[in-house]
Amino acid sequence: MQVAGSIRKATLALHKSKGGLDDAFVRRRLGQESAGYLYHAVAPILRETYGVILYQEQV
Numbered sequence: 001m002q003v004a005g006s007i008r009k010a011t012l013a014l015h016k017s018k019g020g021l022d023d024a025f026v027r028r029r030l031g032q033e034s035a036g037y038l039y040h041a042v043a044p045i046l047r048e049t050y051g052v053i054l055y056q057e058q059v
Contacts, residue, residue, distance in 0.1 A: 025052040 007026050027033040028050035035051035038042045046053065 021052045022056065025050055025054060028052065 007029060024033065028035045030050075037046060037051055043051075049055070
């Protein structure tokens, strides 16, 4: 789980998430959870981050 720890540290270094979205990103990145999109129109924007809004530019 070194990879998961590294990803989590990197995302936390960039921002402080209070909604648990960084945890969802890690689970999806590791294949433990599937990425889903509420609207197909946002899939191209959120595909890189597995359906999780991590960057301000995605909003």
